[in-house]
Amino acid sequence: MPLLETRDVTVRFGGNTAVDGVGIGVEAGRITGLIGPNGAGKTTLFNTVTGLQRPAAGRVLLDGADITRLAPARRARLGLARTFQRLELFLSLSVRDNVRVAGDVLRATGRKVDVEKETDRVLARTGLEDIADLEVSAIPTGRARVVEVARALMTEPRVLLLDEPASGQTERETEAFAGLLTGLAAEGLAICLVEHDLPLVMRLCTTIHVLDHGRLIASGTPKEIQESPEVVAAYIGSEEVTG
Numbered sequence: 001m002p003l004l005e006t007r008d009v010t011v012r013f014g015g016n017t018a019v020d021g022v023g024i025g026v027e028a029g030r031i032t033g034l035i036g037p038n039g040a041g042k043t044t045l046f047n048t049v050t051g052l053q054r055p056a057a058g059r060v061l062l063d064g065a066d067i068t069r070l071a072p073a074r075r076a077r078l079g080l081a082r083t084f085q086r087l088e089l090f091l092s093l094s095v096r097d098n099v100r101v102a103g104d105v106l107r108a109t110g111r112k113v114d115v116e117k118e119t120d121r122v123l124a125r126t127g128l129e130d131i132a133d134l135e136v137s138a139i140p141t142g143r144a145r146v147v148e149v150a151r152a153l154m155t156e157p158r159v160l161l162l163d164e165p166a167s168g169q170t171e172r173e174t175e176a177f178a179g180l181l182t183g184l185a186a187e188g189l190a191i192c193l194v195e196h197d198l199p200l201v202m203r204l205c206t207t208i209h210v211l212d213h214g215r216l217i218a219s220g221t222p223k224e225i226q227e228s229p230e231v232v233a234a235y236i237g238s239e240e241v242t243g
């Protein structure tokens, strides 16, 4: 059973159906891809899962429990964490402080945590120790993306939703990042990856869901997705599906 599931989720903005009856699953210990051309509805689906967007219809389930009506903070306490396509970091704070602030979510669960120790552990785990004391405004975008992941990890999530985390990363940064994600999944985390770097998605994901114009047009292994005529047709003129 998937740890996170959407069932028949529909989101409308006026007359525009941004997400149209979409059901996807995200499993623990796996990296699940969510891809699709620009405007396909990927971020809107993430927003629905995390509670920033209310669906017109459908349900979101976490570990079998219906969380569709819960506020975003409640969902975060239940183990949902995300990063944002447009980075949502405190630019004038240090890398360490950006990570540390997420300790509040952990404290809100009532768990006794040493936030300083946990911050150090997460900074080490994500390879950010060398820039921990720099202001976020002074670091390259590629590393800032990792800071967002580190901040999400501070909440000790069960599910991590990543919205275009590799965008702005150098090839070397992406390599390190791929290693980090693989390691996190191996530790049991459920990761859902929205990413336009399709070779990266094909390499990391066990299952990939493909959206086009709000509709789920395919779900399957990387091989199945690359061979799907619907997927190839959806990407013609926008990007190539390669692995």
Ligand SMILES: Nc1ncnc2c1ncn2[C@@H]1O[C@H](COP(=O)(O)OP(=O)(O)OP(=O)(O)O)[C@@H](O)[C@H]1O
Pocket (backbone or CB within 6 Å): 013, 016, 018, 036, 037, 038, 039, 040, 041, 042, 043, 044, 045, 085
């Ligand atoms: N707040 C909003 N108000 C109105 N329309 C919106 C809003 N957010 C998204 N949309 C529309 O919903 C559709 C899906 O957008 P969304 O950002 O979810 O796609 P996406 O797959 O994440 O795209 P991209 O890959 O470009 O980030 C688009 O047609 C977009 O214009």
